[in-house]
Amino acid sequence: MRPAGGGEVVGVITESEIRRAPKVLLHDHLDGGLRPESIVELADATGYGGLPTTDVDKLRTWFRGGAHTGSLVRYLETFSHTVGVMQTADALARVARECAEDLAADGVVYAEVRFAPELHVGQGLSLDDVVEAVLDGFRAGSAGTGLHIRALLTAMRHQARSLEIAELAVRWREAGVVGFDIAGAEAGNPPTRHLDAFQYMQRANGHFTIHAGEAFGLPSIWEALQWCNADRLGHGVRIVDDITVDPDGNATLGDLASFVRDVRVPLEMCPSSNVHTGAAPSLDRHPIGLLRDLRFRVTVNTDNRLMSGVTLSSEFAALVETFGYGWPDISWLTINAMKSAFLPFDQRLMLINDVIKPGFDALTPPGAPGA
Template sequence: MTTTDGRRPTAEEIRRAPKVLLHDHLDGGPRPATVIELADAYGYTGLPSTDVDKLGGWFRGPSRASSHSGSLERYLETFRHTVAVMQTADALSRVARECAEDLAADGVVYAEIRFAPELHIERGLSLDEIVEAVVDGLRVGAGGTGLHARVLLTAMRHQARSLEIAELAIRWRDRGVVGFDIAGAEAGNPPTRHLDAFQYIQRANGHYTIHAGEAFGLPSIWEAVQWCNADRLGHGVRIVDDIAVDPDGKATLGPLANYVRDTRVPLEMCPSSNVHTGAAASIATHPIGLLRDLSFRVTVNTDNRLMSDVSLTSEFATLVETFGYGWADIRWFTINAMKSAFLPFDQRLDLINKVIKPGFDALAANSTPRT
């Protein structure tokens, strides 16, 4: 079941829609040409190719080392190249600026861009210098475009710097940073290892999201929600393991799924990426369809625009094609995302009432009729 309104949005119409992006990794979205130019400028010789098309194809293609391997671990291996060329303030600022430009061109009006400062210290930058470079780059790239770009600071879950990064996030609050995150391979690295960081953020009245339920199952989600009190769940795909669907299509929710839905915990879903990492077998079988029908607080995101060869427009267009969604569905996902953003309430409300709802109303009134 979907909530369509009799019109099928085209990709170009979706591009013009005022969209909201909550889960996008800075080091997962550089332009291939930029990666090559930065590698040349800073003497990095490890790229698989210095041809723009070939390098882009390597990141996006089904080769052994590429991102589309069906394995989260292999997917993450590709980041060694993008991170390697993002080790100076100029490089970080450039990638952030181009990120904002690309999102604005894709019709995104609000975005939370996440990255792990601890991965960018190889050339001697301090953590504060790293954050400053990214915040400045996003500000310049978003200037005059209508995009409101903010930053989430990520700690790597297999390392021991999460409290330090949490303190960094609070230090930069109100200067472009709106929250905290942990990321990396889930198996063997439960979120409870970083409980002190989450408690620090809570005591400082901050916000945080946790990568959980992507490559690991319900225990990861349960810990993130019940032990760590996550404001949002990064991916959360495996919540479907707590939902039973009978042959007649009736869904019965288990206690954790009920809790997540009842308390409106936002799910930052990234359909294409989830297929590429093996979290879902295909878009058609992705849990987003069921979770949308069951009215979970689902949002649609890109995760890594380079590695998964996506934009927010293409993600929505894929969902339209796969599930038959119309403007009502895309608007629902978008308002879910804006409600779940880490902006102050009045700013969220302004964007919903003054930008998102009027933008969707205008597009729905003039879109191509469904055939």
């Protein structure tokens, strides 16, 4: 077990302890985090008849089994059912409210949750109706919890509505939308197809992240950064392909990897999901270990809590078990995420200084590394 923060490991941090820590989540899909019981109830309420089963426990197992295939394409197929029950304003508001409740219960103090408005207009909602319903749900679910939750609007990379969704993100940015994203199968759908949307966001002084380097390799990352000027990379796992480690453990960075580290490009890594989609071979061989050691701007995220069967706390607990991380590592990764959020600077600073650092100080036992 690798010593956390370069010092001696003191005790083993449990998932219940991590749940009490103030955490930050930058990469979480609204349609990938539904409660199974809510899916069944919403299917009944909305008349959606496509579920593989209406038994809640069997449905939970079905989602996880369907996602753990090692294929991003197969992984994405499970979303037809969650999206299928999210076609009314009431359903969207409920899912968003429950998302906020679940994140708050997991100790998340800041979250950016993304969704694709264009996927929720099948029963007559407008794009603005979709955004309004989700933001209403976020407000209701986070009220009184200490969770600050914001939205990222996602465009599907295989469709042609990205500029429209970027304009939507700017239109709602004073009401809780903090950025723009593209998602979907990477192969055959390079980010440069959506260059007009990214250029619009830049002209509007907006923020955006791009799913890149998950199922596709270095060209996807290079395009996202050098053509599209992404603020962050969704996943970015394949940046490890530009790093060579010799038998003595010495790492040599290629030009792209050096650029990513030098300019502190945030990497929105989702360890369990990356294994489930085949982006990483296993958790113990996930690039996050090497990238954290090399001090890339790594962040830890959930991606799809339903499909991967995770929470942010369980993701950190898995890293503790796999890489021997301690409180200094968890704190470092959390502050990385808060620094990289699309929230205004003064609000980021307030959460770091008034919430995150004091929260970790209270959890770090005397004598622990970094205490």
